[in-house]
C-alpha cells in the first residue's frame with residue numbers, strides 16, 4: 001500500500017485511461033499527482049476553492065516536476081469551462097458532491113469517481129436521477145473510519161433505500177470491512193435498545209436493527 005492509504009488507492013483503482021482528470025477538492029493534490037505518475041491520466045486539473053490548500057497542491061505538483069501536466073485552479077466546484085472526461089470528487093460530503101455535480105456541465109464526462117465522506121445516499125440519488133449508473137464501489141477502512149468510493153458512468157439504474165445508503169455493489173460484495181462496520185453499528189443500536197426508555201424509541205431501534213441484520217444475512 002502506498003502513502004495514499006486505502007481510501008485514495010481505491011479511488012485510483014477506479015480510474016481508467018483518463019485523457020483529462022478533474023480533481024475537485026484537490027487539497028494536497030496527491031490524487032492527481034499519483035494518477036499522472038501511474039499513467040492513469042494524461043493530464044489533470046487540481047481544483048480547490050481555498051487558496052491555502054491550492055497553494056499546497058501547487059507546491060507538491062511543482063516538487064514532482066508535473067507543473068506542465070497538472071493545472072491548479074482556484075474555483076468553487078467544477079468550472080463549466082473545464083472539459084475533462086473524468087471527474088473525481090473525494091472527501092467531501094455527499095450533499096456537497098451532488099450540488100457540485102448539479103451545477104457542472106458534464107456533457108463530455110464519461111466517468112465519475114466519488115468519495116462521499118457522509119450522506120452517501122444523497123450522492124447516489126443524484127446519480128440515479130441524472131443519468132448515471134454505478135459500475136464499481138469500494139468499502140474501505142482507514143485509520144478507524146469507514147469510507148465508500150463509487151465509480152459511475154452514463155446510464156440508468158434504480159436503487160432501493162438500502163442500496164442508496166450502502167451501495168448495490170458494496171451490498172453484493174459484503175467485504176470484511178463492511179461486515180465489521182455493520183457489526184459495530186448493530187452493537188451500538190442493540191446497546192441503545194437495551195437502555196431505551198420509551199416504546200416508540202425501542203420500536204424504532206428494533207426496526208433499524210432488523211434492517212441492518214438483513215444486509216449481512
Ligand SMILES: C[S@@+](CC[C@H](N)C(=O)[O-])C[C@H]1O[C@@H](n2cnc3c(N)ncnc32)[C@H](O)[C@@H]1O
Nearest residue numbers: 025026027047048049050053075076077090091
Ligand atoms: C477533506 S479535503 C479532501 C481532499 C482530497 N480530495 C482527499 O480526498 O484526500 C476537502 C477539500 O475540498 C475543498 N473544497 C470544499 N468544498 C469545495 C468546493 N465547493 N469546490 C472546490 N473545493 C472544495 C476543501 O478546501 C478541501 O481542500
